[in-house]
Amino acid sequence: MNLAGTPTSPTGSPGPTFTVQVTDLVGTGSQDLTITINPAPSIAPATLPPGDAGVTYNQNLNVTGGTAPYTWSISAGTLPNGINLAPSGSTATLNGSTTAGSYNFTIQVIDNVGGVASPAYTLIINPAMSGVAPAALPAGDAGLTYTQNLRVAGGTAPYAWSVSAGSLPTGINLTPSGPNATLSGSAAAGNYNFTIQVIDNVGGVASQAYTLVINPALSGITPGTLPQGDAGVTYNQNLNVSGGTAPYAWSVSAGALPTGINLTPSGSPATLSGSAAAGTYNFTIKVTDNAGGSDTQAYVLTINSALSITTPSSLPAGEITTFYSQQLNASGGSGSYTWALINSTSLPQGVDLNTSTGLISGTPASNTVGPHNFTVQVTDTLQGSASLTFSLNTVGGPSITTGPTLPNGTVNAVYSGVTLMASDGTAPYSWSITVGALPANLILNGSTGAITGTPIAQGTFNFTAQVTDA
Numbered sequence: 001m002n003l004a005g006t007p008t009s010p011t012g013s014p015g016p017t018f019t020v021q022v023t024d025l026v027g028t029g030s031q032d033l034t035i036t037i038n039p040a041p042s043i044a045p046a047t048l049p050p051g052d053a054g055v056t057y058n059q060n061l062n063v064t065g066g067t068a069p070y071t072w073s074i075s076a077g078t079l080p081n082g083i084n085l086a087p088s089g090s091t092a093t094l095n096g097s098t099t100a101g102s103y104n105f106t107i108q109v110i111d112n113v114g115g116v117a118s119p120a121y122t123l124i125i126n127p128a129m130s131g132v133a134p135a136a137l138p139a140g141d142a143g144l145t146y147t148q149n150l151r152v153a154g155g156t157a158p159y160a161w162s163v164s165a166g167s168l169p170t171g172i173n174l175t176p177s178g179p180n181a182t183l184s185g186s187a188a189a190g191n192y193n194f195t196i197q198v199i200d201n202v203g204g205v206a207s208q209a210y211t212l213v214i215n216p217a218l219s220g221i222t223p224g225t226l227p228q229g230d231a232g233v234t235y236n237q238n239l240n241v242s243g244g245t246a247p248y249a250w251s252v253s254a255g256a257l258p259t260g261i262n263l264t265p266s267g268s269p270a271t272l273s274g275s276a277a278a279g280t281y282n283f284t285i286k287v288t289d290n291a292g293g294s295d296t297q298a299y300v301l302t303i304n305s306a307l308s309i310t311t312p313s314s315l316p317a318g319e320i321t322t323f324y325s326q327q328l329n330a331s332g333g334s335g336s337y338t339w340a341l342i343n344s345t346s347l348p349q350g351v352d353l354n355t356s357t358g359l360i361s362g363t364p365a366s367n368t369v370g371p372h373n374f375t376v377q378v379t380d381t382l383q384g385s386a387s388l389t390f391s392l393n394t395v396g397g398p399s400i401t402t403g404p405t406l407p408n409g410t411v412n413a414v415y416s417g418v419t420l421m422a423s424d425g426t427a428p429y430s431w432s433i434t435v436g437a438l439p440a441n442l443i444l445n446g447s448t449g450a451i452t453g454t455p456i457a458q459g460t461f462n463f464t465a466q467v468t469d470a
Contacts, residue, residue, distance in 0.1 A: 041066025041109055041117040050124040050156050052204040053100040057083060057125070061092045066111030075118050077105030080125060100127040100154075129155030132196050132208035139213040139245040141291040142189040146172060146214070150181045155200035164207055166194030169214060189216045218244030218293035221285055228302045228334045230384035231278040235261060235303070238269035244289035253296055255283030258303060278305040307333030307380050309388040317426045318394045319469065320364045324351055326392075328358035328376060335381025342387060345374035348394050364394045398425025398469040402449075409455050415442055420449035425469030436463030 021030040044062050051057035063070055072087035079085060080098035085107065092107070103125070108118040130153045140146035152159065161176035168174060169187035174196070181196070192214070197207040219242045229235035241248065250265040257263060258276035263285070270287070281301045288294040311328045318324035330337055339358040347353065351362035353376065372394065377387040400422050407417035422429050431449045438444060439461045442453035449467070 038067050038111075038113075038115075039065035041070070041111045041115045043107060043109055043117045043119050046119060048094070048121050048123045050126055050202070051098075052154070052156055052200065052202050053125050053128040054097055055128070055202050055204050056097050057094065057202070059094045061094065061107060063090045063092075063109050063111075063117060066109070066115040066117070067113045069112055071110045073108050073110075075106045075108035076120070077103070079103070079105055080123065083123070094123075098125055100125050126156050127154035129153070129198070129200050129204040129206045131206050132198060135208065137183070137210050137212045139215055139291065140187070141243070141245055141289065141293040142214055142217045143186060144217070144291055144293055145184065145186050146291070147182065147184045150183065150196060150208075152179050152198045152206050155179070155198075155204045155206070156202045158201055160199045162197050162199075164195045164197035165209070166192070168192065168194055169212065172212070183212075187214050189214050215245050215291075216243035218242075218287070218289050218295050221287060221295055221297035224297065226272070226299050226301045228304055228382075229276070230304055230333050230380065230382050231306045232275060233306075233382055233384040234275050235273060235382075237272045239272065239285060239287075239297075240269045241287050241295060242268075244287075244293045245291040247290055249288045251286050251288075253284045253286035254298070255281070257281065257283055258301065261301075272301075276303050278303050304334050305332040307331075307337075307378060307384040307386045309376065309378055309386050311388075311390075313388055313390050315360070315390050315392045316470075318348065318351070318364050318392060319426060320366050320369055320394055320396055322397065323361070323363050324394075325359065325361040328353075328360060328378075330358070330378045330386065333378075333380030333382070333384045333386075338379045340377050340379070341374055342377045343375045345389075346372075347374055348372050348392065351392075360392075368394050369396055370394065395426060396424045398422045398429060398467050400465065400467055406451070409439070409442075411455055411458050414452075414454050416452060418451050420444070420451065420465055420467070422449070422467040422469075425467070428470055430468045432466050432468070434464050434466045436461070438463055 019030050021028060041063050042065055048059055068090065070090055072085060072092045074085065080103045082098040083094055083096040086093045086095060103123045106118050106120045108116065110116050133151050137148055157178060159179055161174060161181045163174060169192045171187040172183055172185040175182045175184065192212045195207055195209045199205050222240050226237055246267055248268050250263055250270040252263060258281045260276040261272055261274040264271045264273060284296050284298045286294060286296045307330060309328065309330050315326050337358065339353055339355050341353055348368035349365040351360060351364055353360050372392045373389060375387055375389045377385055379385040400420060402418065402420045409415040409417060420431060431444055431446050433444055439455045439457060441456045442451055444451050
């Protein structure tokens, strides 16, 4: 006797009992029978979770329904290299490590009565999780909000971020957001060492050790005031800032620089340089650092008029063997002046130039009669300079040319016989009687040298006259 057909309503438990009877030529026999119809086999899960390259993949497959024992196999496609199917009764395991990719295959299970289940799978192996980026953290400023994104590539979501070694600066927090996280907050100045770790859903791990430098807050621009400059002379002044985080950006935030003066940013310091016309200029310099800190300094820059020598080039004459003194003067420029003879010129022998004061003084030697031309240069503190060629004439001392015997005069008669004369020296002259005296009632004009008057006494009179020049 054969029982055949396809059950339409499997129960998975023994069905109703029925009796089978058999009759032969001499009699009849019967037996009560029960048939159990199991559900068709099926495999779970229906889809496979992803994995990471290089990380051990482990996923159980379970069969339900059907009739044990079961036979497992790959009926289409192939497993990734390094991944194996390990059957164990109603369970099989996909286990191993492989490279990134998308793999398609069909797993089949056949039960003891020929029931078949064969779901098609796609197994995605993601690239291995790479290191936390960036590899180094930019510096920040004390008191300013610090914000830095961290990211990880590869791996399988979700991700768990943490500080696995050290600790964050007080005031800085780690905020995870999927494959990204953010360090944000405000901290005191210092160097902070810690390690950030991220673990993905399949156990892939990436970590990065960091040193976060929080610099002191950006402080004032120096100098607080600018030195003066000279018109036409190159001006050069460094500006510095302390604290903050390089690089620095410098700018003019108010007013304007003098025409010809430029602000040259170069980290710290920056430089004001160039040449400008005389004037007073007001402007504000601003510096901003890489962390967003900023500071400003208001300046007044005075550019003085160009240095010049104001003493006329033709100097008062000098007299040999007589002390000579002449002050040279200058105007404009900045700071103190330094005076010098240039172009291998020289003053009369015995006369010198004071390099600190600009005073020409001394006693010309007796052999220095004649004109002397020389060039003097004055230099100020900023190395501005001016020069002028001077002429100094040295002459001999004055001599009286009127003879020693003067014309006679008559008592009670107007005397108008003589005007004393002098040569050499430097006019004007001044006359005086140094020894003896003129006849009574006669006088010597100190400016003209004329002897005038009406003598009232008879006699011969001896006296010494002296002339003094300028």
